[in-house]
Amino acid sequence: MPRTKGDHEARRRDVSEAVWRVLTAHGFGGLTLRAVAAELGATTGLLTHYFRGKQELLTHALDLLDERTGTRARRAAGPGLAGVRALLLDVLPLSEEAVTGNRIWVSSWDTALADPALSAAYARKYGRSRERLSDLVADAQRRNELRPGDPARIAEGALAFTLGLVVQALFDPRAFPPKRQVELLDDHLNTLVEP
Amino acid sequence: MPRTKGDHEARRRDVSEAVWRVLTAHGFGGLTLRAVAAELGATTGLLTHYFRGKQELLTHALDLLDERTGTRARRAAGPGLAGVRALLLDVLPLSEEAVTGNRIWVSSWDTALADPALSAAYARKYGRSRERLSDLVADAQRRNELRPGDPARIAEGALAFTLGLVVQALFDPRAFPPKRQVELLDDHLNTLVEP
The missing domain is CATH 1.10.10.60 (Homeodomain-like)
Structure with missing residues (x-):
């Protein structure tokens, strides 16, 4: 342009x-x-x-x-477990704006998977998200808010959980209203808290 | 035709x-x-x-x-927890054939989300998957293989986890080789076993 x-x-x-x-x-x-x-x-x-x-x-x-x-409004992250939860809540389609953004992200996967360069760029992007999440998980572990375990592996699991919830909520918003999405996320986080 | x-x-x-x-x-x-x-x-x-x-x-x-x-080879499901695990393993891109199938499924989401009738059909399809999984979860609970809790809610979480893992593994097969995918799935299932 x-x-x-x-x-x-x-x-x-x-x-x-x-x-x-x-x-x-x-x-x-x-x-x-x-x-x-x-x-x-x-x-x-x-x-x-x-x-x-x-x-x-x-x-x-x-x-x-x-x-x-990059420029959308985000929850105040805070340190430790609160930061983990805020980052994942920011991903979920809990508002109309977040529904639109997620719908377009999911739609872009078709284009991205068909193009090796784009696919690699997406892999790096998701890799950075996992690293950011892993740092927050490690911080929460130091604060004894999360149980011990490889933070990278816990971050991979938590991000997988959240992305899959996005997909289900986009297709079936009636079965996954915001309240249900948050309950399910908290279910997952609770399993990471328990000793 | x-x-x-x-x-x-x-x-x-x-x-x-x-x-x-x-x-x-x-x-x-x-x-x-x-x-x-x-x-x-x-x-x-x-x-x-x-x-x-x-x-x-x-x-x-x-x-x-x-x-x-519908016609692809599936793991012998078995009852209870083994059935839950087999159903979710069948979803993951653990073989070349499953990578291809998943890649095309994820790619179809763009088309499906853009069409209200198709989107509703996908919602029903995923709803049926959750019901099938929920029945297996309830069976595993009756056998004391999984801890108590609403089977539908546990199924929603487990399917979310698995779908998100599919997406991450498609974009980054090096970070998510089959062994890692199975480890992560078992991490999730273990959190459902513990009392």
């Missing part, structure tokens, strides 16, 4: 908003230049000023997802 | 094989009439005898995924 100031910046934001709305409604499978143009009330021709093709549109959408995930 | 005998059946199987190979390599995001035709060494025109459009191709691919999931 052209990097000039003023009007162009505003237009760029409009385009990004339209991309996000298409992702929210149709996922990555429905992300096409035509769909974004329709959402923007513009011609596909205009969009080619921003994206030379489907691949650039896809790259922009993934950047947007990263950016929105 | 036309339902006649002989040559047509054989051709139909060839088409299905080609659809499966496209899904394996490119996921649902890469599933197009053109890609299937190329895989089959045929023209896109020929394929229109089998699928009137993208939507019919998609429906066939989802049927194929269901069918292959």
Whole structure:
């Protein structure tokens, strides 16, 4: 996309908003230049000023997802077990915004798994999440808030639990309202507390 | 697809094989009439005898995924805790075939989440898995192999854990080789055993 100031910046934001709305409604499978143009009330021709093709549109959408995930509001983490719980609660689809973000993340897995470079980038991303969680687990163990055990392994399990809960809640929000999601997460955390 | 005998059946199987190979390599995001035709060494025109459009191709691919999931080899389930463990091991990507199947399942979530009817069908499918697991959990509790607690809730947690492990293992097979996946699953099951 052209990097000039003023009007162009505003237009760029409009385009990004339209991309996000298409992702929210149709996922990555429905992300096409035509769909974004329709959402923007513009011609596909205009969009080619921003994206030379489907691949650039896809790259922009993934950047947007990263950016929105990075800047979204988070719970105050705190140290130890409270920090572990806050990090995992932040992942769950407990608010409308978090439902949208998760729905787009899950939708991006198809694209990511089909592309070796992207797949490796996702592996690194999830690896960093596990490391952050592992540090918090180790801190909670030092505070005697969690039982002993390899923190990396405990983090792998806790993140697996949370990601799977995301998937189930997205498909079946009636069976997994926010209250149930939090109960299930706390069930899991309780098993890590007991000696 | 036309339902006649002989040559047509054989051709139909060839088409299905080609659809499966496209899904394996490119996921649902890469599933197009053109890609299937190329895989089959045929023209896109020929394929229109089998699928009137993208939507019919998609429906066939989802049927194929269901069918292959339904007929794949499974561990002897046995009763009680052994049955719980066998059901969850059957979900994990522990073999090449299970990696392929899971990769296509995860890839299908984008398509499924974008379509309300399909999304509801997936919710029912996962609901049935949870019920089956819940019955096995209750059986294991009656045998005093698992600690007491709402079997439905334990099943929800165990299935969440397993689905999330699938996702992590697909993106990072080096961090989650089969041995590690089984260790993590057994960690989770052990927390359900302890009184």
